[in-house]
Amino acid sequence: MIGHGKAWTRWLGGAAMALALAANPAHADDTLDRGVGSEWSSLDPQVNFDASAGSILADAYEGLVTFDPTGKIIPGAAESWEASADGKTYTFRLREGLKWSNGDPLVAQDFVNGALRTLNPDTISEKGYYFYSTIQVKGASALANAETTDTSVLGITAPDARTVVVEMETPAPHILDIMGYFQLAPLHSPSFDASGAAVFIDPAKVVSNGAYVIREVVPQSHVLLERNPNYWDAANVKIPFVKYHVTEDVGTELKRYQAGEIDITYDIPLADLERLTAETPDEVMVFGSTYVIYYSFNLSHPDLANPDLRRALSLALDREVLEGKIVKAGGVPTLSYAGGFDPDYPAPQIAEASITQPEREALAQELYAKAGFSPDNPLKLSIATTVAEVNIRRAQGAALMWKKVLGAEVELNSMERKAWLDLFYTDDWTIFADNLVGDFAGPETFLSYMRPSAEAGYGWESTAFEAAMDEAAQVPDKAGRYVGLAKAERLLLDDYIFAPMAIEPYRHLVKPNVKGFEPSAAGYHNSQFMTLE
Amino acid sequence: MLRFIGKRLWHGGLTLAALVTLTFFILRLAPGGPFSRNRKISPEVQANIEAAFHLDEPLWMQFGRFVWGVVRFDLGPSTRHRDYSVNDLIASGLPYSLTIGFWAVVIASVVGVALGLAGALRRNSATDHIAGTIGVVGIAIPIFVIGPLFQAFFSLRLGWFPVGGMNDGMRSLVLPVIVLALPNIAYISRLTRTSMIETLRENHVRTARAKGIGARRVLTSHVLTGALLPVIAYLGPATAAIITGSVLIETMFAVPGIGRHFVDAALNRDYPLVMGITLLYGGILIVFNIGTDVVRAILDPRIRNER
Numbered sequence: 062m063i064g065h066g067k068a069w070t071r072w073l074g075g076a077a078m079a080l081a082l083a084a085n086p087a088h089a090d091d092t093l094d095r096g097v098g099s100e101w102s103s104l105d106p107q108v109n110f111d112a113s114a115g116s117i118l119a120d121a122y123e124g125l126v127t128f129d130p131t132g133k134i135i136p137g138a139a140e141s142w143e144a145s146a147d148g149k150t151y152t153f154r155l156r157e158g159l160k161w162s163n164g165d166p167l168v169a170q171d172f173v174n175g176a177l178r179t180l181n182p183d184t185i186s187e188k189g190y191y192f193y194s195t196i197q198v199k200g201a202s203a204l205a206n207a208e209t210t211d212t213s214v215l216g217i218t219a220p221d222a223r224t225v226v227v228e229m230e231t232p233a234p235h236i237l238d239i240m241g242y243f244q245l246a247p248l249h250s251p252s253f254d255a256s257g258a259a260v261f262i263d264p265a266k267v268v269s270n271g272a273y274v275i276r277e278v279v280p281q282s283h284v285l286l287e288r289n290p291n292y293w294d295a296a297n298v299k300i301p302f303v304k305y306h307v308t309e310d311v312g313t314e315l316k317r318y319q320a321g322e323i324d325i326t327y328d329i330p331l332a333d334l335e336r337l338t339a340e341t342p343d344e345v346m347v348f349g350s351t352y353v354i355y356y357s358f359n360l361s362h363p364d365l366a367n368p369d370l371r372r373a374l375s376l377a378l379d380r381e382v383l384e385g386k387i388v389k390a391g392g393v394p395t396l397s398y399a400g401g402f403d404p405d406y407p408a409p410q411i412a413e414a415s416i417t418q419p420e421r422e423a424l425a426q427e428l429y430a431k432a433g434f435s436p437d438n439p440l441k442l443s444i445a446t447t448v449a450e451v452n453i454r455r456a457q458g459a460a461l462m463w464k465k466v467l468g469a470e471v472e473l474n475s476m477e478r479k480a481w482l483d484l485f486y487t488d489d490w491t492i493f494a495d496n497l498v499g500d501f502a503g504p505e506t507f508l509s510y511m512r513p514s515a516e517a518g519y520g521w522e523s524t525a526f527e528a529a530m531d532e533a534a535q536v537p538d539k540a541g542r543y544v545g546l547a548k549a550e551r552l553l554l555d556d557y558i559f560a561p562m563a564i565e566p567y568r569h570l571v572k573p574n575v576k577g578f579e580p581s582a583a584g585y586h587n588s589q590f591m592t593l594e
Numbered sequence: 595m596l597r598f599i600g601k602r603l604w605h606g607g608l609t610l611a612a613l614v615t616l617t618f619f620i621l622r623l624a625p626g627g628p629f630s631r632n633r634k635i636s637p638e639v640q641a642n643i644e645a646a647f648h649l650d651e652p653l654w655m656q657f658g659r660f661v662w663g664v665v666r667f668d669l670g671p672s673t674r675h676r677d678y679s680v681n682d683l684i685a686s687g688l689p690y691s692l693t694i695g696f697w698a699v700v701i702a703s704v705v706g707v708a709l710g711l712a713g714a715l716r717r718n719s720a721t722d723h724i725a726g727t728i729g730v731v732g733i734a735i736p737i738f739v740i741g742p743l744f745q746a747f748f749s750l751r752l753g754w755f756p757v758g759g760m761n762d763g764m765r766s767l768v769l770p771v772i773v774l775a776l777p778n779i780a781y782i783s784r785l786t787r788t789s790m791i792e793t794l795r796e797n798h799v800r801t802a803r804a805k806g807i808g809a810r811r812v813l814t815s816h817v818l819t820g821a822l823l824p825v826i827a828y829l830g831p832a833t834a835a836i837i838t839g840s841v842l843i844e845t846m847f848a849v850p851g852i853g854r855h856f857v858d859a860a861l862n863r864d865y866p867l868v869m870g871i872t873l874l875y876g877g878i879l880i881v882f883n884i885g886t887d888v889v890r891a892i893l894d895p896r897i898r899n900e901r
Contacts, residue, residue, distance in 0.1 A: 100858065103676040182639070185646045185676075190635045206638035262677045280678060280686045281850030282760055306759055308848045309858075316745050316757040317848070479626025479863055 092302040093575065093588055096314050098327035100281050100307050105261045106246035107179040108186045112584060113327065115243055117284050117305050120273040120588050123292075124241040125153045125172065125225060130590045132502060132581035134237050138167065138247070138270065138293075139225070148232030148537020153240070155223040160291040161249050162267070162274045169219030171247035171270075176217045178248050180204040191244040192217075194509075195500050197230040232537035238501030241585070242271065272298045272589035281307055286588075294589070303588045318570050324593075325575060325586075329568040331390050331450055337570070344570050347391035348580035351402055351499035352565035353507060354392070356444070356459065358558060359491050360520045364432070364440060368557055373428035374492075375560035376413055376421040377466040378459055384563050387458035390451045392563035398511075399504035399550050401564050402582055406504045406543050409551045411561065422466050429467045440469040446494035447481045455562065456494055485518055495559065502582040504546050505533075511553055519558060526552045595891070602887055606880035613876045614664075614869065618657055621860075621868055628673035628863045647673055660869060669870035674862045680870035684852055688874075690760060691844070691851030695837030697771045702778035702836075703829060707822070709779070710786025714794070714821075725783050732780025741773050741846040758848030770847040774840055778832060785825050793821040819893050826893070830886025834879040 101114035106122050109115065127137035139153035159167035180189045180201055192201035199216030203209045216228035227236065239245065249268040252260045260266045267275045272294070273286035284305045288298050306323055308314040311330045317323045329337060329345065338345045358365045358374070365371055380394035395401055400408020413421050434440045442463075444456045453475055460471040471492070476484070484490055499506040512530055513521050526549055533545030554561075571578045577591035629643050644650050648659060663670050669680035678686075709725040716722055748769060749757045755769050756762045793799060794817060802816045803809075844853040852871055859867035891897045 100675070100854075102674055105677060108676050182642045185643050187629075187635050187639065187643065189639060193636065202636070206636060207642065258677060279760075279850055280675065280683060281854060282848075306761075306848070307850070308758060309854060310845045310848070312742065313745070313758050313846055313848055316742070316750060317759070320749050320753070320757045322756055322759065322761075477626075477861065479624070479630060479861070482630050483625045 090593060091300070092304050093300045093325070093591060093593060094304050094306060094323045095325045095588070096308055096318070096323045096327035097305045098307070098311075098314075099309050101284075101305075103261075104275070104278065104284070105258055106242065107175060107184055107188065107248065110187055113305075115584075116586060117275075117286070118246070119242055119271070119585055120286050120303055121267075121269045121271045121275055122242040122246040123271045124243070124245050124247075125155075126237055126240045127587065128241060128581065128583055128585035130577055130579040130581060130586065132583040132585060134241075137241065138172075139240075142237075144537070146537075148234065149229045151227045151229075151236055151240075153225040153227070155225065156293055157223070159270070159293055162269050162289045162291050163249075163252075164291055165249065165251070165268070166222075167247060167270050168222040169225045170222075171249065172225050172245060173215070173217050173219050174250050175246050175248040176201075177204070177212050177215060178253075179245075180215070182207045188244065191239050191500065194515075195239055195244075195506065196233040196236050199228045199230060231534050233534075234537065234539040234542055235501060235503050235505055238503065238583075244500075272587065273303055276302075283307065292589075298589045299592045300588055315570070318572075324572045325578060326570040329570055334391060334568065335389060341570075343573060346569040346571050346578065346580065347566045349393050349401060349564045349582055350567050350584055351502050351506075351582055352496060353395070353398060353401075353499070354455070354494075354496045354562045354565055355398060355559040356562060357493040357495040357519060358560075359488065359493070360558060361488060362491050365442075365491060367432050369428045370432040370434075370440070371557035371560075373425040373432065373467065374463065374469075375411060375557055376425035376428075378462050378560060378562070379418050379422075380562060381418070383455060383458045383462070387461075388451055388454045388563075390454075391566040391568055392451070392455075393566065394563050395561050397550070398554060398559075398561045399507035399546070402499060402502040402507075403504060405539070407547050408504065409547050409554055411554050411557075425466055429469070434467070434469070436468050440467065441471075442469065442491040443472045443474045444492045444494055445474045445476070445481060445484055445490040447478045448475050449478075451565075452494055459562075488520075496565070504543070504550065508546055508549055508553070521556070521558050523552065523556065595888075598891060599884065599888060602884045606884055610873070610876045610880055614660075614873055615657075617872045618660060618869060619653070621863075621865060622653060624863065626863055628865060630863070647671070660866075664873065669873070670866040672859075672864055672867045674859065674864040674867070680866050683855060683867060684870060684874060687850060687852035687855055690849055691853055692837050694767060694770050694774060694843070694849060694851065695833070695840075697767065698774040698778065698836050699829070699833045701771065702775040702782055703825075705775070706779045706782025707786050707825065709783035710825075711790060713783065713787040714790030717791070722787075725787070729780040729784045732776045733784075737773055737777065737840075737842050738846065740776060741769075741843070744769055744773055745846075758846070760850060770843050770849055773846075774836060774843050778836070781832075782825055782828065785828055786821065789824045790817065790821040793817050796820065823890060823894055826886060826889055830882045830889075831879060834875075834882035838875050838878055 097113040097116060099113065101117060102111050103109040104114055104117060106118050109118060123137045125137055125139040126134050129135050138155055138159055140156045142151055142153045144151050155169055161167050176192060178184050179186050180192060189201065189205035192198040193205055200214030203214055218226050220226060247270055252266060252268045256266045260268055262278050264276050264278065272289055272292045274289045275284060276287045277285035286303045288301050289295060292298065308317060311328045314323065314326050314328065315330055315333060318326050358371045360366060384392040384394045393401065396410040396414045397408040400406060413424065444460060446452045446456045456473050460473060463469040463471045485493060497507060497510055508530060510516055512527055513523060514527060529545065529549035529552060533542050533549060536542040536545055567584060574594045575591055576594060578586055627649060629640065648656055671679050672683055675683060709728065713722040713725040745757050748754050755765050760766045799812060799816050802812045841853040841857050843849065844851045855867060856871045859871065
């Protein structure tokens with residue numbers, strides 16, 4: 062019994078020693094410490110779907126294109142590319158002498174293999190939709206839906222070692238936005254075939270092609286990466302080590318930042334945002350993301366079936382006050398849905414954007430009365446939202462405005478995220494505090510989603526919108542296509558099936574000695590472009 | 595004695611079986627599933643993903659699969675942490691939770707019992723008042739208030755310990771261990787003091803004194819064994835709870851233990867991970883309860899002779 066007790070303490074002492082030895086020797090100025098918020102879900106580039114793992118993978122893998130600190134598309138593994146006249150075929154030319162981290166040559170087929178693995182049903186990846194929905198690569202849908210296992214049907218091919226050809230069903234000028242590491246990372250087949258998914262997490266087996274290589278992975282704790290000497294641009298990668306730290310609690314992350322344990326945070330606590338912005342404006346980085354927030358109206362609800370009433374509800378909301386004085390999370394108020402992401406897009410706004418807020422409110426009151434509601438007979442609704450603090454604040458603010466301007470009685474129905482997700486399809490809601498994260502910083506990803514054929518959950522029918530979208534989808538050049546998309550968005554906004562609210566921001570604290578971290582809606586912040594001074 | 599232990603083990607096993615069965619089915623009553631998040635993917639792909647994790651099978655079959663896995667010590671794949679199996683995640687997180695929990699229990703027991711003894715032996719002295727104050731403060735102020743205060747003072751002001759993470763070896767352990775130990779120190783010291791005072795008044799102690807046994811020997815062999823019984827009864831389940839990882843502590847100090855996994859898994863409907871950790875927690879709790887019973891039975895013949 063006593064002997065056993067000793068072994069037990071020895072074991073614990075051993076665990077403590079292991080912790081002591083695990084102290085990172087590179088925790089000095091040669092390491093960039095970055096926060097990733099909650100635990101990443103997967104470091105498998107063909108499976109991972111979330112943003113925190115995404116930033117780790119951005120350092121470990123490089124796609125055909127990459128993104129500069131501002132989010133601009135620049136050549137990655139491909140040094141150049143060209144589109145066919147009809148815009149349906151893109152040909153990428155790889156750089157000469159590309160290598161994997163283990164020294165093996167990186168060839169065009171590796172990119173094809175990456176796409177094939179993403180689409181292979183055995184991979185159990187959700188990311189195939191980039192290839193069958195975001196853009197329509199030939200054969201992608203058939204492979205993803207297991208209609209065929211013949212990999213030769215795929216429209217992503219490698220005619221020679223340095224050429225990748227992507228053939229699509231319809232032209233898609235936004236193809237370049239999804240040719241980065243997140244959607245199309247190459248796959249080193251020999252090591253994957255030998256070790257399976259361990260090649261993505263086991264430092265002894267990892268083979269990657271990015272500016273950094275994964276050196277240490279501790280679940281719930283951190284991922285340490287080291288500069289990849291075989292990266293084609295290794296000479297310009299300034300920071301030797303990058304360490305990504307998991308910190309679930311955003312208050313703790315702030316303290317870790319203040320203590321110097323983290324150089325770039327994943328988020329900023331809402332309670333501290335205002336104070337930090339005033340005290341250390343140079344360190345606070347708040348900028349728009351590709352995440353739009355809108356309040357959807359249930360079109361099958363007897364009252365909300367009336368477009369004038371939906372219009373009244375949308376107009377009664379003072380978005381500037383809501384985001385600036387109530388939510389106070391850095392959200393960008395918007396009267397558009399797919400605008401505000403790509404400055405080149407001539408984004409339509411709701412029709413009343415040209416009049417002042419008091420005028421909008423007067424109009425809202427008029428429409429509300431016309432719909433048959435009065436102080437004696439108020440409209441009664443509820444907002445279905447998740448329990449996240451920003452969402453609660455916004456919903457409370459909106460309910461208050463509807464009460465004040467219209468006299469409508471709106472209550473909050475807040476719930477856990479998973480319950481909220483499922484509620485959408487039950488039809489058991491009147492107003493849904495909705496959001497959509499775009500696949501890239503452009504309008505099409507948002508507008509395609511609103512097609513009644515793509516998302517039947519809204520119960521919206523509009524053949525005019527579908528037709529306008531179909532028409533825009535045939536235009537290969539971006540400017541022309543944007544004109545068509547704007548026309549479609551006009552139709553969407555005029556039906557008031559939702560009230561656009563705000564664009565959710567990214568919130569980061571960045572140490573003054575970190576250079577090269579800039580606002581980027583797409584959210585790509587590769588460490589290779591940063592320096593520590 | 596063997597019979598006593600056997601009986602406890604049998605009851606513990608039944609409890610554990612009931613616990614996992616209930617958890618399994620109650621978990622499925624919660625709205626949403628592990629893959630209900632993505633509205634963009636095609637129904638065929640969604641179906642394929644669900645089938646890969648056997649979510650398309652009838653519930654009883656999924657339960658059978660789980661039980662069969664438990665028998666083979668295979669808790670299945672995690673639905674959220676796709677790179678790892680549930681076994682991997684527990685193996686990775688448990689050592690951290692155990693290490694912090696072990697030291698917290700050691701400190702809480704030693705300091706708590708010492709404070710309690712000091713208070714009981716010198717009632718209403720300065721020591722007693724100090725111990726009493728620590729007790730009230732430790733119980734009344736919750737961890738989520740003490741933790742950030744300690745971080746602000748010891749990490750940001752003095753720079754002695756890191757705010758969070760496990761990157762600084764032993765130094766990383768100090769704050770989480772102390773904050774985790776504090777409420778237990780408080781509780782154990784109150785418990786020890788009260789129990790000591792009661793025991794000191796007991797007949798057998800008076801008899802021992804009357805027989806002329808020295809004060810020190812009365813204390814060690816007559817008072818302490820009796821006085822510590824309630825403390826031991828408390829320590830068993832408390833140890834189980836502490837070493838399996840405190841969600842609050844692990845979240846606050848960014849400790850990569852399993853406590854955080856538990857909450858995270860429940861929120862993300864990671865069924866296999868929830869089941870795995872429930873089984874582990876339940877198992878540890880039951881083992882410690884049995885251990886406590888055995889120790890108490892050794893110290894107190896009345897318990898041993900219960901039928």
